[in-house]
Amino acid sequence: MNGLHGIIFSYEKRNDLRELSEIRSAASIPFGGRYRAVDFALSNLVNAGSTDVGVVLHGRYQSMVDHLGTGKAWDLSRKRGGLRLLPPFNYQKDWGVMPFRGKMEALAGVRSYLDTIRQEYVAMMDGDLVVNLPLADVYENHIKSGADITVVCGNDSFATADGTYYEKDADGRITEVLYNLNKPRGYRGLEVYIVSTTLLKELVDECNAKDQFSWRRDVLRAKKDTLNIRCYIWKGFAAQIRSVQEYYDRSMQLLDPAIRAELFCPERPIRAKGADKSSTYISDSGRCVNSLVADGCRIEGVVENSILFPGAVVEEGAVVRNCVLFKEDIVRRGAQLSYIIADKDVEVLEGRTLMGHATYPIVLAKGSIV
Amino acid sequence: MKKECIAMLLAGGQGSRLYVLTGEMAKPAVPFGGKYRIIDFPLSNCINSGIDTVGVLTQYRPLELNSYIGSGQPWDLDGSTGGVHILPPYQGSKGGTWYKGTANAIYQNIGFIDLYDPDYVVILSGDHIYKMDYSKMVARHKAAGAACTISVMEVPWSEASRFGIMAVDGNDMITEFAEKPKEPKSNLASMGIYVFSWKALRRYLTEDEADPNSENDFGKNVIPAMLNNGERMAAYRFEGYWKDVGTLESLWDANMDMLSPASGLDLLDETWPIYARSVNAPPAFLGGDSQVHHSAFNRGSILEGTVENSVLAPNVVVSKGARVSYSVLMPGTVVKPGAVVEYAILGESCSIGENCHVGGTPEETAPDSWGLTVLAPGCSLAEGKEVRPGVMLDRNGEEVSR
Numbered sequence: 001m002n003g004l005h006g007i008i009f010s011y012e013k014r015n016d017l018r019e020l021s022e023i024r025s026a027a028s029i030p031f032g033g034r035y036r037a038v039d040f041a042l043s044n045l046v047n048a049g050s051t052d053v054g055v056v057l058h059g060r061y062q063s064m065v066d067h068l069g070t071g072k073a074w075d076l077s078r079k080r081g082g083l084r085l086l087p088p089f090n091y092q093k094d095w096g097v098m099p100f101r102g103k104m105e106a107l108a109g110v111r112s113y114l115d116t117i118r119q120e121y122v123a124m125m126d127g128d129l130v131v132n133l134p135l136a137d138v139y140e141n142h143i144k145s146g147a148d149i150t151v152v153c154g155n156d157s158f159a160t161a162d163g164t165y166y167e168k169d170a171d172g173r174i175t176e177v178l179y180n181l182n183k184p185r186g187y188r189g190l191e192v193y194i195v196s197t198t199l200l201k202e203l204v205d206e207c208n209a210k211d212q213f214s215w216r217r218d219v220l221r222a223k224k225d226t227l228n229i230r231c232y233i234w235k236g237f238a239a240q241i242r243s244v245q246e247y248y249d250r251s252m253q254l255l256d257p258a259i260r261a262e263l264f265c266p267e268r269p270i271r272a273k274g275a276d277k278s279s280t281y282i283s284d285s286g287r288c289v290n291s292l293v294a295d296g297c298r299i300e301g302v303v304e305n306s307i308l309f310p311g312a313v314v315e316e317g318a319v320v321r322n323c324v325l326f327k328e329d330i331v332r333r334g335a336q337l338s339y340i341i342a343d344k345d346v347e348v349l350e351g352r353t354l355m356g357h358a359t360y361p362i363v364l365a366k367g368s369i370v
Numbered sequence: 371m372k373k374e375c376i377a378m379l380l381a382g383g384q385g386s387r388l389y390v391l392t393g394e395m396a397k398p399a400v401p402f403g404g405k406y407r408i409i410d411f412p413l414s415n416c417i418n419s420g421i422d423t424v425g426v427l428t429q430y431r432p433l434e435l436n437s438y439i440g441s442g443q444p445w446d447l448d449g450s451t452g453g454v455h456i457l458p459p460y461q462g463s464k465g466g467t468w469y470k471g472t473a474n475a476i477y478q479n480i481g482f483i484d485l486y487d488p489d490y491v492v493i494l495s496g497d498h499i500y501k502m503d504y505s506k507m508v509a510r511h512k513a514a515g516a517a518c519t520i521s522v523m524e525v526p527w528s529e530a531s532r533f534g535i536m537a538v539d540g541n542d543m544i545t546e547f548a549e550k551p552k553e554p555k556s557n558l559a560s561m562g563i564y565v566f567s568w569k570a571l572r573r574y575l576t577e578d579e580a581d582p583n584s585e586n587d588f589g590k591n592v593i594p595a596m597l598n599n600g601e602r603m604a605a606y607r608f609e610g611y612w613k614d615v616g617t618l619e620s621l622w623d624a625n626m627d628m629l630s631p632a633s634g635l636d637l638l639d640e641t642w643p644i645y646a647r648s649v650n651a652p653p654a655f656l657g658g659d660s661q662v663h664h665s666a667f668n669r670g671s672i673l674e675g676t677v678e679n680s681v682l683a684p685n686v687v688v689s690k691g692a693r694v695s696y697s698v699l700m701p702g703t704v705v706k707p708g709a710v711v712e713y714a715i716l717g718e719s720c721s722i723g724e725n726c727h728v729g730g731t732p733e734e735t736a737p738d739s740w741g742l743t744v745l746a747p748g749c750s751l752a753e754g755k756e757v758r759p760g761v762m763l764d765r766n767g768e769e770v771s772r
Contacts, residue, residue, distance in 0.1 A: 033653030034669070072443075257655075264652040274648035278637035279404035279666035279681070281629065289660055294653040295405065295669055298638070308653075 004139050005119035005197065006045035007107075010038060010127035011058035011100050016161045016243030019343060019365040024063035027127025029241055030326050030344075032254055032263075033294045033307050036067050037241050038127040039272045042074045045123060047268040048135035052081035054113060055127070056106050058088055058099050064127075073273040081118065086110045105213035107204045114204065117197050126191035130250065131238040132263050132270060133192065138232050142194040145172070147230040150194040151220070153187035155235045161242035164189035164216050166231055174229040177221040187231060189216075190238050236262050248341060248361040251307055251324050255290055275310045275327075285316050301331065318348075322358070326366075340364060371451045373486040375508055377421045378476055379412055381496035382429030382469055387617045389772060390746035390764050391717055395434035397616070398496030401700040401718065403628045403637060404668045404681050406646045407438060408615060411501070412494045413445045413454065414644040419504035421492065423452030425482055427475045429459060429468060444647040457482060471586030477575040483568065491571060493564040493588065499624045499635065500561075500612035501642045507606045508565055514604035517570040518596055520544065521606045522558040533559035534589050536605055544603040547593055558605060561612055564588065570601065611635040618742055622715055625681045625698045629664060649684045649701070659690060675705070683718075692722075697729070700747065713740075713759065717747030726751045730759040746770075 010027035020029055027038040038055070045053050053076055057064060070076075071083030088100075088109045100106040103124070107114065121142070123135060133152065142150040151174060153166055165186040167176035178186055193215075195203075203219050212218035220229060237259050239250035253259050264270060277296025282288055286299040293299070294310040301318035308314075312325040317334040324341045331337060332350040339356030343366040348354065352370050356362035364370065385397025392400060398409035409426075416424050424447060428435055435456075442454035457479050459468050469475035476483075476493065483491060490511065492504050502521070511519035522536050530551075537546035537555040546555065574592050578584050584591045597603055611634035615621040627633035637644060651670025656662060661676045670685035675692035683701040688694050692705045695712045702719040705711055709722045714729035722728060728751070729743030741760030745751075748765040757763060762770045 255655075260652065260655065269650055270652070271650050274650075276643050276645055276648075278644070279628075279668050280654065281638075281666045282662045282664070284664045286663065288656050288662060290658040291656050292653045293656060293667075296638070 003120040004045070004048055004050045004135070004194075005117045005122045006041075006050045006053035007122055007124045008038060008041045008045075008053060008055045008127050009103060009106060009124065009191075010055055010061070010064055011106055012126075012128075013059070013099060014128070014161065014242050016245075017241070017247065018244050019363040020244065020247065020341070021060075023060065023343075023366055025057070025060050025127070026241055028064040028067050029128070029247070030309055031130055031241065031247075031251065033292045033309055034275070035270060035272045037130055038064070038067070039074075039270055040130050040132065041125040041127055042076070043268070043270045044125070044131065044133045044135045046074045046076065046271070048123070048139060050119075050123070050135075051076070051078060052084070052118065054084040054086050054110070056086045056100075056110060058106070061087060067273060069273070074271050084113065086113055100213070102213035102217075103215035104204060104207040104218060107200070108208040108213075111204060111208075114197070114201050120197055122195055122197050122200050124191075124193045124195070126240070128241045129190055129192065129238065130241060130263070131190065131192075131234070132236070132265060132268050133190075133234055133238075134268065135192075138192070139194060141232055142230075145230050146228065148195070148199060148227040149220070149229045151229060151231045152190045152192035152194075153231050153233050154190055154238045155233050156188055157184040157186060158188050159184045160188065160240040160246060163240070163242075164191070164220075168231050172230045174220070174224055174231055177216055177224060179216060187233065188238075190234065190240070244341065244361060244363055245359070248324070248339075248358075251341075252305070252322070254292055254307065255305060277310045283316070286314070301333075343367075346370070371486060373423050373452060373488050375421055375490040375492060376423040376425070376452070376483065376486050376488045377412075377416050377492040377494055377504070378479070378483070379409070379416075379424055379426045379494045379496055380472055380475060381409060381426050381435060382432075382475060383497070384430040385497065385616060388621065389618065390744060390762055390770055391618070391621075391715065392431075393746055393764065394431055395747075396428065396430050396432060396496070399435040399438055400615075400621070401683050402499065402615065402621070403625060404666050404683050405648065406644060408499065409435065409438070409496050410445075410644050410646045411499050412496060413439075413442075413447065414642075415500075415502050415504060416492075416494075417445050417447060417645070418642055419502075421504060422447065422449055423486055423488075424454045425457045425479060426454060426496075427457050427469065427479065429475075432456070432458060438647055440647065445645045452486070455482065471591075472588045473575060473578050473584075473592045474586035476571075477579050477586070480572060480575065483572075488568050491566050491568050493566065495562045497614060497616050498562065498612060499615055500608075501610065501639075501644070502563070502608060502612075503642075504563075504565075507563070507608075510606045511565040511567075511604060514541075514543065515602055516543075516565075516604035517567050517601040518593065519565040519604040519606050520593070521561045521563040521608045523561055523608045523612060524557050525559045527554070527557050530554035530557045530559065534562075535559060538605050542605045542607065544597065544605050547597055547603075549589055558607075560589070561608060562589075562614075564593075565606075570596070618715060618744055622698055622742055626679070626696075628681060629666060629679065651684055657690070660688075675707075696731075706753075712743075714743040714745070714757075716745045717749065717765075719748050720745045721750040723751045723753040723755060725753060726755045726757070728757045732759075735759045 076083040280297040288303040300316040301314040311328040342364040381398040385392040442448040447454040654671040657674030667682040668684040687704040689707040708725040712729040
């Protein structure tokens with residue numbers, strides 16, 4: 001039996017995501033034409049052989065619960081183990097009002113669940129990370145290196161909202177844990193960790209007893225000299241979806257074939273819930289280039305450098321450039337959109353023109369009619 | 371578990387008129403319309419009509435079909451009572467035989483049907499593309515107090531002699547049935563979809579089985595026997611899109627119909643969804659120089675060349691400088707740079723080498739005889755190869771005659 005249990009955190013509210021996170025947690029944001037951010041974490045775990053995954057939720061989780069369902073899409077609908085949804089059942093502070101202040105508080109909130117974990121090791125991941133990690137390799141490295149905790153880092157100091165950055169010695173051991181940096185430096189933490197179940201439970205209990213809630217401050221930084229905390233550097237594509245700008249830039253990167261080849265590599269498929277849509281249709285008048293297009297779309301106008309989710313419609317004479325259109329969006333005749341992220345069920349009426357900019361994409365909230 | 375109505379889906383035929391496309395799979399498993407297989411239509415019609423118990427009778431090359439149907443979950447046919455059941459021929463204590471005909475296939479599964487003790491049994495074929503509410507047909511059957519109801523549609527008089535033709539009275543009760551009549555008395559053609567009262571059908575199947583001269587076929591034996599005995603036989607008029615895709619030409623036609631909702635086949639209509647077991651792949655990518663017009667495509671595809679008037683299944687690649695026109699490409703087919711594919715049906719996972727030319731237009735072929743070009747699943751063409759219009763190749767690239 002595979003020894004890796006998954007815990008995915010999907011409780012944080014990211015204000016920088018503006019309208020996109022008004023109705024959902026960051027982890028359930030649609031990404032890449034047919035996925036939700038959390039599909040990546042789930043697929044990474046399943047591809048590494050995990051059969052049991054818990055998802056820690058807090059607030060605005062209707063969208064997440066709808067999406068995950070029984071976990072069937074990831075083969076996590078199982079008789080033993082499988083997907084466990086973990087809405088808070090043991091608030092530490094202010095019953096039902098305050099979000100968790102940190103991962104340790106979140107884990108203390110589901111403390112009894114931790115006792116049910118059958119596996120020896122736990123992989124903790126944030127639900128808003130878009131990556132295709134060889135998690136089986138990370139796990140193997142964790143065991144070989146004798147680390148107490150493995151921290152997975154990107155091979156860059158890319159600025160991400162509320163990011164954690166690490167410095168390491170030549171040996172791979174973490175020497176510094178940094179956050180709230182004005183100018184990021186070191187290795188960007190991907191918020192993916194491997195730790196033994198026993199140690200995790202000890203740490204949760206210890207923090208809880210001291211009223212500590214932060215994993216990075218109260219565990220990683222506080223114990224970097226006493227615990228063997230090592231890093232695993234991932235050189236490939238890894239996007240944290242934490243602001244509108246980051247969402248937009250990272251989405252557009254998918255138009256690059258090399259990045260797609262890496263993120264959607266056939267050895268480790270990213271699984272998503274299938275929408276029952278028919279084929280996408282492009283009419284005689286339609287023109288669609290350099291774009292990622294999901295099933296069930298109807299394109300009669302012009303689409304360039306864009307990402308279309310299932311069921312998006314671009315009518316004749318409409319022009320959509322550098323946009324992300326979510327599920328079931330309709331762009332009516334003659335409308336023109338540039339640098340727009342349109343959430344689900346948006347309708348842009350005939351002849352309307354909306355333009356953002358590459359450095360300021362405009363978000364249209366779910367269901368709006370322009 | 372008592373059910374009012376269950377469906378039996380005849381999916382055992384080889385579909386020999388699809389030639390190389392059904393070389394290794396039964397006809398109902400043949401990909402259709404980009405993301406579907408033919409069997410998705412009757413299965414989806416069943417669940418949309420409220421029929422949650424379906425027996426699928428298989429015989430010829432069932433592996434692909436079995437794995438496609440699986441637990442039945444994509445069609446919500448995996449309930450704890452009922453669901454979809456694959457029914458191959460089996461051995462009993464007195465031996466067993468292959469399914470000898472459509473009626474014999476049902477006869478051999480009387481035990482299965484009795485498990486559900488149904489009042490009505492709907493008999494379906496696995497080679498038709500249509501959207502139909504069987505519950506309306508069952509309602510017609512009940513209202514008419516019929517032993518058998520046959521769904522019919524009007525066909526052009528000129529084509530009537532190709533079908534099983536029903537003559538009806540003023541109440542649309544069937545008075546006469548003629549298989550491919552030279553001089554048709556009506557233009558109401560049987561669609562091969564029947565509702566039977568189970569008690570009556572059970573009796574006729576048993577009698578038919580006892581008759582050594584019978585071919586054990588619904589159209590040839592059971593229906594005529596019921597008519598001769600004066601059973602109440604109702605016609606149910608169906609209006610809408612319906613096509614038998616048993617031939618290469620009709621399969622191609624139906625795919626092309628899908629591109630034009632005016633044909634009546636509107637798959638975007640979500641009030642009557644057609645479900646399919648979907649493959650897992652990222653969205654399709656259309657390259658900077660791609661030209662895709664009046665075509666349908668699916669996830670996992672990478673289109674960088676020209677695609678016109680074509681239907682592309684998931685995971686199809688059309689490379690730079692390649693052109694695909696008036697063709698049907700099944701899952702996983704790759705068209706390499708500079709290749710041209712015209713008026714062709716390419717089976718699953720074909721590979722068309724650089725600068726190949728597959729098929730041709732009727733205009734350019736004239737005065738030579740023209741036909742669709744068809745490649746068997748897995749056929750791989752080396753660079754620069756030409757395959758003439760009307761030619762059919764098996765998976766090793768050898769020419770096969772029709």
